[in-house]
Amino acid sequence: MRKNRAMRHLIAVLVLDGLVPFDLGTPTQVFLSARDETMTRLYDVRVCGPGPVTAEAGFTVVPDHGLEMLEAADTVIVPGIHRGGPVTDGTLDPAVREALVAAAARGARIVSICTGASVLAAAGLLDGRPAATHWAWAERIGGLYPRVAWDFDVLFVDDGDVLTSAGVGAGVDLCLHIIRTDHGASVANRTARRCVVPPWRDGGQAQYIERPVPAANGAGTEGTRAWVLDRLADPVSLEEMAGHARMSVRTFTRRFRDETGLSPRQWLLRQRVEHARILLESTDLAVDAVARRSGLGSATALRQHMHATIGVAPSAYRRTFRH
Known part of the structure; x- marks a missing residue:
């Protein structure tokens, strides 16, 4: 029997101003590529936000859903941003903060890619917890959120109900890790093959930090x-x-x-x-x-x-x- 769409794990991808386009494409592509042995999709992925947002590359993203999508999501993913309060002065739209905190409180899995970790930190969801983000933002984000146990050397951190990744390609690593956790190695490997990426990478960010x-x-x-x-x-x-x-x-x-x-x-x-x-x-x-x-x-x-x-x-x- 094919899985009913309503039974699939629902992922809400939350977009904000200053969006990093690659980080939006990563979870939508990887999770929609995850299939079981009958090639039935295992996740529904929906893009949501407080309204149209401007991407870092100079185009506008108009999400199909508002913040209410966070009320129903099993997993909430926050892509990276390269401008805005969370990465400049530690502020966050109160409506976004309230929606994220409420999602976490009811048990949704909370995930960030790259500098999306600054959004989680600004919402107070990373206080006292280990977390990762892009090594190039270590000084700025680490200074804004000293209560977070930052690890700038790893590709991602899995702290149970909150998961954070380093920059760009590390988002792929984290998405595949989540699929592996949810459905096992065979599904994650099948997904990696569909996306033409390795199912697992050795080492951490240290291998990518400005060295030849x-x-x-x-x-x-x-x-x-x-x-x-x-x-x-x-x-x-x-x-x-x-x-x-x-x-x-x-x-x-x-x-x-x-x-x-x-x-x-x-x-x-x-x-x-x-x-x-x-x-x-x-x-x-x-x-x-x-x-x-x-x-x-x-x-x-x-x-x-x-x-x-x-x-x-x-x-x-x-x-x-x-x-």
Whole structure:
């Protein structure tokens, strides 16, 4: 039976003056691309706002719905803005603040992309919570909202009912993460393929903060990363990785961090945990076998690392995501 439109998860995308056009297109495209195995859409996405708004690029967006859409939405997404009170002096239209606070109070999931986090902060929804935004706005937004536990190094922050992303492309990462949380890896991967984007990116914003892009001439660590991914189940030392890249350990570690934002050991652990998550979602392997195939050695080690990275045990994760 095809899912009734009224039963779909309703997403309201709230647009405000100074809108970043890419950030509006991201959730509408990604969530409308999310389909189940019968190719039935899983989300309804509706654009709303207090009235027509001017985009940063110099055109006007006329939303189909007003702020009342926030009263019904399961998820509210605020795209980035590059001008206006939230990013200049910390002020926010009282009607917008009231609508956001009411949506959060009744249990709607609240999401921001890029500088949309300033809107949530101006509404008081991020006080005392961890949050992300674009690294280039760190000084301005961090200064306006010192009560927020800003993390300017990550691609996104999932704090349960409030999720925030870094700039531009990181909004895609966050949308896919939400789909993965709602419907599992297979749906998120299918969505990523439809959007022609990777389902998961390594590292954080650190790999994008105004440093030269490594040349794709074999002199970087990309080839070694691919080599390691082919043998996650095997012990791989830092010295072996450096040797494969034909670098000293010191040079390899420095270049690796420049390219990924992580140390080789941090990156390898993240890949192993991610591979374990995929195996837990897509196979019936025992937890011990998942740990061995992921290179984590034992079920105890897997439990420790999954608790440290995503806060749940392997068995609980499998119950949530295994379909």
